[in-house]
């Protein structure tokens with residue numbers, strides 16, 4: 001067939017377009033309405049997107065010369081193949097092929113008997129004189145096959161005797177398998193288009209995923225559909241807002257249907273539909289109007305469509321025979337079914353088959369017919385269960401149709417729906433959603449969020465999502481559609497205690513844009529261990545600036561300085577009090593931005609966690625300068641492991657005695673501070689302007705030498721420090737004894753003292769014991785674990801705990817080599833103490849013999865709340881006994 005004949009042949013319209021079926025491919029192309037759909041070769045990633053013709057031409061120029069276009073219903077495969085052939089015939093591309101043959105698998109299904117390849121090709125109007133050329137130079141031939149998913153025969157090479165002789169007659173299924181497996185017309189190239197199908201596993205070819213229209217293509221499509229640009233813009237904006245989060249919006253056929261319905265609504269001045277259900281209500285109303293039937297006939301027709309939909313769904317059939325259609329009650333409507341269905345074949349022929357153009361319409365009429373049917377009663381739960389494998393949106397449609405406003409336009413054509421069925425759905429919805437919302441499955445929560453979104457009834461949301469529902473679970477595993485539903489629910493509630501998105505693997509700009517209103521309404525946003533795109537950070541910042549959020553947790557989320565700068569634009573205007581930024585890959589550069597937020601006069605920030613960021617001295621200096629500002633409200637700064645060294649303490653000291661600083665707590669754990677810089681810090685602690693209450697210097701490379709300065713500070717009447725943690729420093733006996741002297745000063749404000757792993761000796765424990773008993777000591781929490789003092793040393797502290805003057809509430813004796821020999825003192829201390837609440841005994845050498853007495857004393861004690869006995873020398877024999885006391889951890 002020469003190119004001109006191919007062109008006339010392919011552009012010759014077969015059939016007619018329809019609202020649900022789409023515009024005929026030939027008409028799309030001749031009317032210049034073709035928009036290039038996108039494809040991807042990286043399954044699932046949707047990167048490297050190429051227009052479909054580009055992807056096919058590139059693939060055919062490679063080694064394989066075989067391409068499969070795989071895409072969902074209506075994604076534009078047939079139209080793309082048609083365009084490919086038209087462009088070839090017009091000499092635009094693929095000019096290395098002299099012959100292009102186009103087959104529809106649907107037509108191949110109906111070819112019976114044996115046929116040679118020559119005969120099959122001649123059906124494509126190849127003049128017999130060209131035949132030898134085709135057979136001699138198969139590499140000049142391109143075979144185009146459409147609709148593999150409709151093919152009824154097998155492509156499995158093992159079930160056919162593959163043929164290689166073009167003159168030998170064989171069954172059509174054998175010819176097709178021989179062509180696609182390369183035994184016939186060896187060297188010819190092929191392009192196959194299909195929805196996802198089992199047949200694919202037998203094809204070896206370059207697989208290209210047809211994605212259809214993303215936003216830019218939709219924009220181009222709407223602009224070409226509507227002649228009036230204002231209408232195009234109105235329609236597009238509306239679709240993007242109300243539908244674009246559904247995957248099927250990228251299908252050109254769906255876009256065509258939406259445009260057709262929107263156009264008729266815009267033309268008549270009606271409101272555009274808000275939900276998927278409303279859209280389908282309008283589609284059905286539109287189609288029924290074109291038939292102008294009376295109410296009874298409309299009902300009959302919808303019920304027949306519903307029976308067909310249920311059959312297709314249950315039997316996993318995409319098409320129905322005429323006989324089956326008769327059994328569904330279509331007899332009076334055969335001449336009008338093409339308005340709703342795809343009709344393949346002549347209506348008069350027994351071979352004619354009928355199918356739904358779209359799965360969505362199939363599910364919509366199924367749901368509607370359940371609510372319409374007054375003859376039989378089957379509970380909604382049963383229907384959902386029965387159709388759960390073949391209907392994915394049926395519950396969406398139930399939910400939408402259960403709302404009177406949404407179904408109203410249909411009721412004027414069909415009469416009232418069955419109120420008992422609707423009531424049945426509502427009761428099921430209420431009880432099952434309430435049960436799901438008490439559980440921990442985010443997937444289940446999302447299911448009901450979707451149904452609520454579909455119902456568009458804020459009162460219903462408030463009825464179902466009550467303060468007792470478990471909305472604090474992480475909603476991180478969400479697609480775009482989920483985020484729309486979640487946002488709808490939060491908006492309906494008007495506020496949310498916690499929006500937990502912990503461990504969100506990819507918070508894209510799109511998802512964050514959707515969730516921004518929900519963020520604004522949440523008091524706490526948890527986004528720790530997440531990954532946020534730059535666009536997502538911008539939306540988060542904007543949400544914070546407009547919202548009520550008081551706490552934001554971004555710990556362990558990769559942020560970096562650039563993104564943090566963007567976040568700061570929102571922080572400045574936010575109501576945030578608490579900000580967690582542990583391990584966010586920030587450096588000193590971020591401190592400039594943070595300082596500018598803190599001093600802006602609008603920031604409410606009073607707690608910042610910056611652990612494990614490369615803040616360094618320069619960054620810390622910037623932050624300390626901000627503390628001098630009267631606008632800075634910062635009260636607590638956590639800077640564990642931030643690469644700080646000695647010089648940085650000068651900046652802190654200056655800030656602390658500036659008279660402006662609100663800072664009350666600073667945690668400098670695991671920074672290389674060293675003894676010398678403690679001197680500067682201690683000097684400021686003695687100043688009346690310094691109001692610091694908590695200083696943590698855990699593992700800061702200190703030795704006993706710094707204790708002289710600390711003693712001086714603690715001896716000062718101006719010192720306000722109530723918490724001091726010096727754990728994991730080599731203080732040694734001398735240093736610790738100096739501290740004990742200071743702590744014994746009447747009025748010394750220390751209430752919490754950390755001396756874990758400080759090389760303390762028996763003598764120090766003895767001094768600490770006396771200190772606790774002296775009546776003026778305020779210490780409530782003492783952490784002295786990991787000091788190798790054994791039973792003898794610990795005895796001094798246990799005796800003190802038993803003393804009436806001792807105010808200790810928490811005592812940490814982890815890994816102090818405690819044995820059963822201390823049991824009596826332990827029990828006596830617990831029995832006598834009126835204040836002790838927590839005793840940490842992890843990693844000691846207690847054995848089974850101590851357990852009965854410890855369990856007993858813990859059960860008897862009113863004030864004890866917890867004893868941790870993990871990692872002692874217990875056998876499993878005593879686990880049951882320990883289990884009896886909920887205050888014991890083991």
Ligand SMILES: Nc1ncnc2c1ncn2[C@@H]1O[C@H](COP(=O)(O)OP(=O)(O)OP(=O)(O)O)[C@@H](O)[C@H]1O
Nearest residue numbers: 022023034035073074075076077078079252253256
């Ligand atoms: N590139 C395009 N430009 C404009 N409109 C298009 C395009 N592709 C498809 N359409 C519209 O979408 C409708 C459906 O497209 P098409 O039949 O090509 O999809 P398909 O993927 O082959 O569907 P199916 O899987 O059901 O066979 C067309 O009738 C047309 O209205």
